[in-house]
Amino acid sequence: MTRTDGDDTDPSPGAHADRASDEPAADSGSPVADDREAITFDRAGVRAGFLTCVPVALGVGGYGVAFGMLARRAGLSVAEATLMSATVLAGAAQIVAVELWAEPLPVATIVLTTLAINLRYSLMGAALGPWLERLSPLRSYGSLLLMADENWALTMRDLKSGSGRGAFLLGTGIAIWCFWVASTIVGAAAGGAIGDPAQYGIDFVLAAVFVALAVDLWEGYSTLVPWLVSLATAVTAAELLPGRWYILLGGLAAAAVEVVRHGR
Amino acid sequence: MVGEGAFALDPLVVGVILAMTLVTALTKVGGLWLLRRIEVSERLEAGLSVLPGAIVIAILAPELATGGPAEWSAAGIVVLVMWRTESILLSLCGGVGAVVLFRAVG
Numbered sequence: 001m002t003r004t005d006g007d008d009t010d011p012s013p014g015a016h017a018d019r020a021s022d023e024p025a026a027d028s029g030s031p032v033a034d035d036r037e038a039i040t041f042d043r044a045g046v047r048a049g050f051l052t053c054v055p056v057a058l059g060v061g062g063y064g065v066a067f068g069m070l071a072r073r074a075g076l077s078v079a080e081a082t083l084m085s086a087t088v089l090a091g092a093a094q095i096v097a098v099e100l101w102a103e104p105l106p107v108a109t110i111v112l113t114t115l116a117i118n119l120r121y122s123l124m125g126a127a128l129g130p131w132l133e134r135l136s137p138l139r140s141y142g143s144l145l146l147m148a149d150e151n152w153a154l155t156m157r158d159l160k161s162g163s164g165r166g167a168f169l170l171g172t173g174i175a176i177w178c179f180w181v182a183s184t185i186v187g188a189a190a191g192g193a194i195g196d197p198a199q200y201g202i203d204f205v206l207a208a209v210f211v212a213l214a215v216d217l218w219e220g221y222s223t224l225v226p227w228l229v230s231l232a233t234a235v236t237a238a239e240l241l242p243g244r245w246y247i248l249l250g251g252l253a254a255a256a257v258e259v260v261r262h263g264r
Numbered sequence: 265m266v267g268e269g270a271f272a273l274d275p276l277v278v279g280v281i282l283a284m285t286l287v288t289a290l291t292k293v294g295g296l297w298l299l300r301r302i303e304v305s306e307r308l309e310a311g312l313s314v315l316p317g318a319i320v321i322a323i324l325a326p327e328l329a330t331g332g333p334a335e336w337s338a339a340g341i342v343v344l345v346m347w348r349t350e351s352i353l354l355s356l357c358g359g360v361g362a363v364v365l366f367r368a369v370g
Contacts, residue, residue, distance in 0.1 A: 077269050077270050099319040125293065247319060253318075255315050
């Protein structure tokens with residue numbers, strides 16, 4: 001990795017700009033122009049993202065109810081649980097955090113664990129880079145703050161299809177936020193009235209979303225090697241390491257193998 | 265139902281929540297922030313292009329590995345429905361319905 005501000009040997013950004021000006025908008029909408037389609041950021045994109053995400057956000061709501069109940073049991077007030085959902089917006093990290101909740105509060109452990117669990121978001125944000133980096137910082141970083149696993153997945157699918165809807169992430173994020181916060185309030189307020197979420201298969205929603213996504217992201221046999229590397233790394237790391245480091249390691253291992261393979 | 269203290273905000277708890285918010289926000293914007301500051305060579309781009317699928321597999325693999333035949337079969341149903349219909353909603357309904365059914369009979 002070379003930093004732009006220190007090393008000018010690679011001319012690729014200039015080459016990109018030239019290519020874009022040579023073929024003005026001629027290829028927008030064509031499936032061939034996979035990474036050069038025009039990027040929009042408008043109300044229609046937000047709306048499309050929101051509507052696409054509602055069924056998935058319902059599933060997220062299942063986790064929100066579970067989180068609200070766990071948070072109450074750990075000793076947080078309804079207001080505190082709701083505040084956490086509204087600001088942190090990271091399901092797995094929040095659920096783990098309230099599991100760690102104790103008297104006196106292990107502040108450093110909770111914050112560091114949150115960081116470790118959420119490091120994968122950096123990787124996921126980078127994966128959205130080819131599209132988001134063409135939006136203004138306010139729009140791209142603002143949208144990223146509402147990123148969670150599920151709406152990242154939906155956004156990846158939409159942008160890869162060449163829709164060019166830069167506001168899609170924001171729309172899906174708004175849907176996730178609304179359902180996550182509302183379901184947290186329901187779970188925290190209702191307490192033990194709801195039984196085991198596994199009874200309704202709610203615990204399987206996240207896995208189902210990702211299986212569906214994998215089908216979408218499959219690009220033929222060129223995908224096989226990186227996926228097998230990721231699978232083996234993740235399963236091994238999940239055995240050996242605490243928390244969710246395996247997600248980060250699986251992704252990085254696959255990317256590293258692809259970088260090496262590309263040079264051959 | 266909503267007990268006393270439901271609306272309490274302990275300053276220490278609020279502080280921890282804000283710290284969690286800060287580190288989470290940093291992870292969410294950090295990837296793009298870095299990407300904007302480094303030159304992306306063709307090789308690195310190839311590596312980044314496999315990230316989405318690889319992360320999905322990395323999230324899934326250990327989760328399915330800890331599951332049982334009910335979860336594996338339901339995952340198979342999701343693959344089938346998604347492959348045939350390309351509809352997330354149908355796949356989710358099929359998968360969740362299948363897992364409830366398989367757990368009941370299994």
